[in-house]
Amino acid sequence: MSSLEGDTRKWLDASGFTVRDEAVWLEALTHGSRAEEVDYQRLEFLGDRVLGLTVAAWLFANNPAAEGKLAQRLNALVSKQACAQVARDLGAAGHVRLGKQARDDGAADSVNVLGDIMESLLGANFNEAGFDATRDLIHVLWQPLLEGGTGRMKHPKSALQEWAAGNQRKGPEYELVDRSGPDHASRFTVRVSVKNVGEAEATADSKQEAETAAAKAFMEQYG
Structure with missing residues (x-):
């Protein structure tokens, strides 16, 4: 396995990471589209747990809220969207090791x-x-x-569920109406509807994100 490129090594050091074995960091930055190379999935599994424990401990120490509120914030802070935001702020997109097709498809900027x-x-x-x-x-x-x-704010899907119940309506129904693009850069379109009220659609990088965005759009239109 080759060494890290000089600008990537400098970027990792400047970002606060501790780089000793460059092979570990090559693995961490390698997407599955790089044929015959070890990709980041195992390290992702580990990092997800380290992040979850760290954020949970921080919330417990700094927030007197009840378990439900703590869980709501934890889920938001460790979500794929939050992790992608931090990665973007660091400038990670320019250092992801992608196969040519994945890079051409815009995977470097995928959430x-x-x-x-x-x-x-x-x-x-x-x-x-x-x-x-x-x-x-x-x-x-x-x-x-x-x-x-x-x-801190109520999740849009929870807000819509409570709105429907409070207005004596049947609960919202979510439908995947379209999926496009390759597996590593798929786009999902979801429609949410409440019977006798209306519907809204949204598109995002995952089905879950699309459902959330559709619920938000519905509440902005009908809530």
């Missing part, structure tokens, strides 16, 4: 790919520097989200 990459980088850092150093790094990288409003 799913950037979210996965952010988790795999955290997994790599855990392997290289341990939990304490990775926890401290997460506190720095996630500070704007932790101290901002991410996850």
Whole structure:
């Protein structure tokens, strides 16, 4: 396996990661579209758990809210969208190692790919520097989200469900109406409807994100 490119090594160091074994970081930045190379999925699995524990512990120590509210914020702060936002803020897109077709399809800016990459980088850092150093790094990288409003507002799907119940309507129904693009850069269009009220559609990088966006659009139109 080749070494990290010089600008990628400098970027990792400047971003606060602890780089010792370059092979670990090559793996963390390698997408499955690079044939015959080890990709980031195993490190992503590890980083997801390190992130979840770190954010849960931070919320427990800094937020006196009940379990339900803590869970709501946790889910938002460790979501694929949140991870992708942090990755974008770091400039990770320019360092993701993609196959030619995946890069041509725009995978470098995909929420799913950037979210996965952010988790795999955290997994790599855990392997290289341990939990304490990775926890401290997460506190720095996630500070704007932790101290901002991410996850404080009610989730759009929950808000729509409660709105329907409060207005004595049947619960919302979600329907996947379209899926386009290759597997690594798919786009999903979802329609949500409430009987005798109306419907709304939205498109996003995952079915879950599309459902959330459709619920938000419905509430903006009918709520």
